[in-house]
Amino acid sequence: MADIVLDKVSKSFPDGTVAVQDVDLEIADGEFVILVGPSGCGKSTTLNMIAGLEDISSGELRIGGQRVNDKAPRDRDIAMVFQSYALYPNMTVRENMAFPLRLAKLDKETIDQKVDEAAKVLELVPLLDRKPANLSGGQRQRVAMGRAIVRQPKAFLMDEPLSNLDAKLRVQMRTVVSRLQKKLGTTTVYVTHDQTEAMTLGDRVVIMRGGAVQQVGAPQELYDHPRNLFVAGFIGSPSMNFLHAAVQDGGLHTALGDVPLGDRVRRELEAADAPRELILGIRPEHFEDAELVDEDTRRRGIEFEAPVDIVESMGSDKYVYFTVEGERASAAELEELAADAGAADFAGAGGNLVTRLSAESPVVEGQSRRVWFNLEKIHLFDPTNGRNLTLHEGRAAGALAD
Amino acid sequence: MAVETTTRAKLRWGLLDVLVIVFAMVPVLWIASLSFKTPATLTDGKFIPREWTLDNYRTIFETDQFVRALVNSIGIALIATLVAVVLGAMAAYAISRLDFPGKRLLVGVSLLIAMFPQVSLVSPLFEIERQLKIFDTWPGLILPYITFALPLAIYTLSAFFKQIPWDLEKAAKMDGATQGQAFRRVIAPLAAPGLFTTAILVFIFCWNDFLFAISLTSTERSRTVPAALSFFTGASQFEDPTGAICAAAVVITVPIILFVLFFQRRIVSGLTSGAVKG
Numbered sequence: 151m152a153d154i155v156l157d158k159v160s161k162s163f164p165d166g167t168v169a170v171q172d173v174d175l176e177i178a179d180g181e182f183v184i185l186v187g188p189s190g191c192g193k194s195t196t197l198n199m200i201a202g203l204e205d206i207s208s209g210e211l212r213i214g215g216q217r218v219n220d221k222a223p224r225d226r227d228i229a230m231v232f233q234s235y236a237l238y239p240n241m242t243v244r245e246n247m248a249f250p251l252r253l254a255k256l257d258k259e260t261i262d263q264k265v266d267e268a269a270k271v272l273e274l275v276p277l278l279d280r281k282p283a284n285l286s287g288g289q290r291q292r293v294a295m296g297r298a299i300v301r302q303p304k305a306f307l308m309d310e311p312l313s314n315l316d317a318k319l320r321v322q323m324r325t326v327v328s329r330l331q332k333k334l335g336t337t338t339v340y341v342t343h344d345q346t347e348a349m350t351l352g353d354r355v356v357i358m359r360g361g362a363v364q365q366v367g368a369p370q371e372l373y374d375h376p377r378n379l380f381v382a383g384f385i386g387s388p389s390m391n392f393l394h395a396a397v398q399d400g401g402l403h404t405a406l407g408d409v410p411l412g413d414r415v416r417r418e419l420e421a422a423d424a425p426r427e428l429i430l431g432i433r434p435e436h437f438e439d440a441e442l443v444d445e446d447t448r449r450r451g452i453e454f455e456a457p458v459d460i461v462e463s464m465g466s467d468k469y470v471y472f473t474v475e476g477e478r479a480s481a482a483e484l485e486e487l488a489a490d491a492g493a494a495d496f497a498g499a500g501g502n503l504v505t506r507l508s509a510e511s512p513v514v515e516g517q518s519r520r521v522w523f524n525l526e527k528i529h530l531f532d533p534t535n536g537r538n539l540t541l542h543e544g545r546a547a548g549a550l551a552d
Numbered sequence: 553m554a555v556e557t558t559t560r561a562k563l564r565w566g567l568l569d570v571l572v573i574v575f576a577m578v579p580v581l582w583i584a585s586l587s588f589k590t591p592a593t594l595t596d597g598k599f600i601p602r603e604w605t606l607d608n609y610r611t612i613f614e615t616d617q618f619v620r621a622l623v624n625s626i627g628i629a630l631i632a633t634l635v636a637v638v639l640g641a642m643a644a645y646a647i648s649r650l651d652f653p654g655k656r657l658l659v660g661v662s663l664l665i666a667m668f669p670q671v672s673l674v675s676p677l678f679e680i681e682r683q684l685k686i687f688d689t690w691p692g693l694i695l696p697y698i699t700f701a702l703p704l705a706i707y708t709l710s711a712f713f714k715q716i717p718w719d720l721e722k723a724a725k726m727d728g729a730t731q732g733q734a735f736r737r738v739i740a741p742l743a744a745p746g747l748f749t750t751a752i753l754v755f756i757f758c759w760n761d762f763l764f765a766i767s768l769t770s771t772e773r774s775r776t777v778p779a780a781l782s783f784f785t786g787a788s789q790f791e792d793p794t795g796a797i798c799a800a801a802v803v804i805t806v807p808i809i810l811f812v813l814f815f816q817r818r819i820v821s822g823l824t825s826g827a828v829k830g
């Protein structure tokens with residue numbers, strides 16, 4: 151067991167691709183850290199550098215306080231679970247799990263005992279004599295986990311270990327992974343594409359984009375206080391809505407009406423190089439049917455009226471999609487997010503507004519509806535660099551803060 | 553109607569197959585038939601011998617010449633095959649897995665060797681081997697065989713290695729294996745079908761070679777069967793050796809058939825299934 155420290159770690163490939171840039175990350179002993187980001191952002195490369203499967207171009211990697219840049223994987227005492235499972239097809243489940251122990255030259259009795267123990271934890275006992283070809287996907291996944299835990303390494307590295315499973319199994323295995331990590335208390339770095347996994351599994355989440363770390367924090371913190379446009383758009387499902395906002399006479403002109411600004415944001419915008427146009431971000435749950443909002447709450451937001459496109463009733467609440475007119479929000483980050491999610495899933499920047507209203511709302515498709523939204527919960531981003539202007543000392547304070 | 557056409561099609565294909573097999577087998581069967589004929593009926597032109605005899609076989613095993621050549625052939629072919637497959641496996645592994653300077657040059661040179669006309673190398677090799685004092689020895693044949701078998705071995709093997717998921721090797725390294733251990737304990741067992749296929753091809757090449765065998769040997773010490781056959785005289789100087797040569801030809805195909813059958817059973821496809829989720 152050990153902590154893992156990445157100190158300005160970078161990776162450039164011989165062909166000139168810079169896959170990872172100056173990543174600083176301190177992973178505490180026993181912590182469960184998730185690396186998440188769109189495809190090609192350098193997650194696997196980072197993980198492989200920690201594993202020792204890729205050389206580190208510059209920077210320092212320390213495991214348990216010791217510099218390991220030049221150590222071979224076998225000398226780092228780290229176990230890895232691969233997306234493809236990478237089970238040895240010529241060996242039985244027992245032999246697969248025993249392989250690291252045999253290489254460590256343990257005696258046969260200890261090996262058997264450790265394998266049996268791990269097999270019990272992962273419910274693999276009846277499968278020990280089978281070959282990987284005769285196992286289901288979920289079982290293979292568990293064997294891969296078993297091979298990792300059996301020798302009690304300093305840390306686990308997992309590269310999208312669940313992405314080959316079907317949705318239901320993935321949820322099941324997610325809890326298995328989570329429980330296992332808690333039980334063993336081993337430092338774990340987990341790469342995923344799936345933001346549900348990122349939000350539910352980790353103690354902390356690292357969001358990467360183009361080889362650089364965007365923000366590191368607890369899942370809730372990333373959700374509530376995104377440092378920039380990219381993080382705001384990446385975390386959350388359905389994603390945050392983004393609207394174009396023009397700065398006008400100390401307020402903002404948007405497709406949802408004029409938004410008043412508090413002193414703090416106004417002061418920011420008075421600077422000479424301040425942007426004249428902003429992107430307003432607001433999460434679906436910060437909208438409400440105007441009829442259902444009490445007087446007290448109403449004062450904290452503003453209302454608008456728009457035609458209803460689609461109503462999806464989830465029972466507990468309703469997802470209501472509106473069409474809004476006006477200029478679209480545009481920024482490099484938004485395009486990247488849309489490309490990664492597939493245009494259909496990332497409605498955020500289009501002319502569509504996704505809202506989550508109370509189940510009691512009598513909203514009807516095709517009609518117009520008055521909707522209220524919370525100004526304390528909105529985020530304002532500078533479209534040129536993506537910075538969140540409403541963030542103050544790491545906390546997002548909405549548009550009205552003084 | 554449909555059934556009729558399929559039986560018809562089957563018949564047609566069957567006939568075609570038989571035709572091809574007969575066409576290919578006639579010379580072989582002819583030699584086999586000659587080997588069972590007596591000297592008197594040897595030239596009667598009948599496909600099926602009128603008088604069956606095993607005399608020819610007795611003759612060749614009584615002459616020291618043939619037995620000695622057989623031992624040479626087996627020994628030389630086996631050693632050359634073993635060395636070529638081991639070296640080829642290591643080279644192919646490096647080519648398919650590692651990025652090292654001069655990799656393309658290596659591949660190019662091995663291709664060049666395969667393309668080089670062997671006839672043009674015979675006299676230089678003859679001179680070199682005489683200088684090195686390995687002319688008319690086992691190493692004198694084993695070395696050129698390895699040289700010419702290696703490109704073949706490297707090509708077939710690197711194709712097999714490329715099919716093995718790279719993740720397996722990474723996994724082995726993470727599990728604490730050195731590069732050598734990863735190769736021996738994980739990659740090589742999975743590449744076994746490739747190793748056997750290559751072994752068969754190389755063995756056949758060495759076994760059947762006539763050119764080097766005839767030009768790089770001068771005595772029974774290292775003459776292999778194909779070369780020895782051309783020096784065959786039969787039981788006595790004055791006898792027509794045709795029957796004996798045919799018997800010898802039949803005999804030398806037996807080891808190769810055994811060799812192929814033995815290894816073919818090991819070439820089971822789908823050995824890597826279950827390694828990675830496709």
Ligand SMILES: Nc1ncnc2c1ncn2[C@@H]1O[C@H](COP(=O)(O)OP(=O)(O)OP(=O)(O)O)[C@@H](O)[C@H]1O
Pocket residue numbers: 163164165167168169187188189190191192193194195196343
């Ligand atoms: N061997 C290589 N040579 C050159 N570039 C590479 C190499 N391996 C990866 N890259 C590049 O490095 C970047 C990061 O790759 P990486 O595999 O780390 O992405 P990732 O975040 O794991 O993506 P995914 O979610 O799709 O697995 C990519 O742009 C990729 O094209």
Ligand SMILES: [Mg+2]
Pocket residue numbers: 193194195309
């Ligand atoms: Mg990856």
